[in-house]
Amino acid sequence: MAITGWPIEGARLQPLALRGGEALLAALAAALLARLLWALITPAGPVGAPPAPNPPRAVNPQALSAFDPFFRSAPASPDSVSALDLALMGTRVDRASGRGSAILTLPDDTQMSIAVGEEILPGVRLLSVDFDSVAIDNRGAREALFLDQSLPATSPSAPVPAQPAPREPDQPRLAADLQAMPRVEDGAITGFVLSPKGSGRAFAAAGLQSGDVLTEVEGAPVASLGDPAALARRLDAGGLSLTIERGGAAQTLRLGAGGVAQ
Numbered sequence: 001m002a003i004t005g006w007p008i009e010g011a012r013l014q015p016l017a018l019r020g021g022e023a024l025l026a027a028l029a030a031a032l033l034a035r036l037l038w039a040l041i042t043p044a045g046p047v048g049a050p051p052a053p054n055p056p057r058a059v060n061p062q063a064l065s066a067f068d069p070f071f072r073s074a075p076a077s078p079d080s081v082s083a084l085d086l087a088l089m090g091t092r093v094d095r096a097s098g099r100g101s102a103i104l105t106l107p108d109d110t111q112m113s114i115a116v117g118e119e120i121l122p123g124v125r126l127l128s129v130d131f132d133s134v135a136i137d138n139r140g141a142r143e144a145l146f147l148d149q150s151l152p153a154t155s156p157s158a159p160v161p162a163q164p165a166p167r168e169p170d171q172p173r174l175a176a177d178l179q180a181m182p183r184v185e186d187g188a189i190t191g192f193v194l195s196p197k198g199s200g201r202a203f204a205a206a207g208l209q210s211g212d213v214l215t216e217v218e219g220a221p222v223a224s225l226g227d228p229a230a231l232a233r234r235l236d237a238g239g240l241s242l243t244i245e246r247g248g249a250a251q252t253l254r255l256g257a258g259g260v261a262q
Contacts, residue, residue: 082136082143084124091129091147100129103182103189104145111189111223175236177202180228183213189223191215191245192231206235207253207261209246216243 087105094100099116106112106121114126120136127135133146177200180192191213196203214222217234218241234240235255242253255261 080141080143082138082145084121084136084138084143084145086120086136086145088134088145088147091131091134093129093131102126102129102134105223109223112187113184113189114187173236174202174206174238175232178206178208178232178235180214180231182228192222192228194244205260206255208244211246213245214242215245215250217241219243 085107088102089105089111090103092101101113101115103111103113104120112120114120116126116129119125123139125137127137127142133144136143136145177196177198179195179197181195182189183191183193194203194208194212194214195210196208214231216222217231222231235242238255238257238260240255242255244251244253253261
């Protein structure tokens with residue numbers, strides 16, 4: 001009886017073994033799922049800790065005040081004033097091309113029109129032009145020149161210049177009736193081309209004709225006289241000897257008080 005009962009008992013054990021295997025697999029899957037959930041909700045340890053955020057940096061007010069969103073090419077620090085024996089007499093700014101030119105008085109008292117990029121003196125080059133200043137490259141050092149807008153100091157011992165004769169109320173001033181344009185040859189100013197403007201009465205009263213080229217005042221070349229406006233004011237005061245070119249010939253003209261020809 002015992003021998004014939006073994007197969008029956010084995011058939012009964014097989015379903016039990018299958019159910020036990022299924023339960024073991026289910027428990028293993030539950031353990032893996034729980035481990036995964038634990039890994040997701042548990043903060044990372046020191047090994048996997050994310051980098052700490054950078055602390056906020058303090059804002060420098062001076063850096064913000066120096067920033068210009070419209071002209072970002074401007075230099076961060078001002079140029080030092082040049083000690084070269086150069087004088088800036090005028091500028092022509094060209095914002096469209098970034099170039100321009102300047103009229104400079106050189107150490108030999110001659111004036112030249114220099115374009116941006118050209119050499120002023122050996123080792124000295126014009127870098128940029130602004131309305132009242134220029135930047136130059138002085139052997140690798142960036143320097144600045146400014147228009148001299150100050151009035152010349154008067155020495156206590158200097159004689160007081162004579163005042164021009166009073167004008168009639170309807171008499172025009174020569175400074176208002178005269179237009180002077182620089183004549184530039186080989187980069188240097190060699191004269192001022194004169195022409196009338198306004199009523200032209202004071203221009204004619206001074207003995208001048210349209211197209212006259214003023215080359216000297218009191219024997220001094222016009223290159224040392226400054227800009228056309230200063231020249232017109234000086235001629236308006238009168239009492240001067242002028243050298244002009246008219247029709248290709250040099251002539252001498254004497255202006256009396258009030259800029260009237262003598």
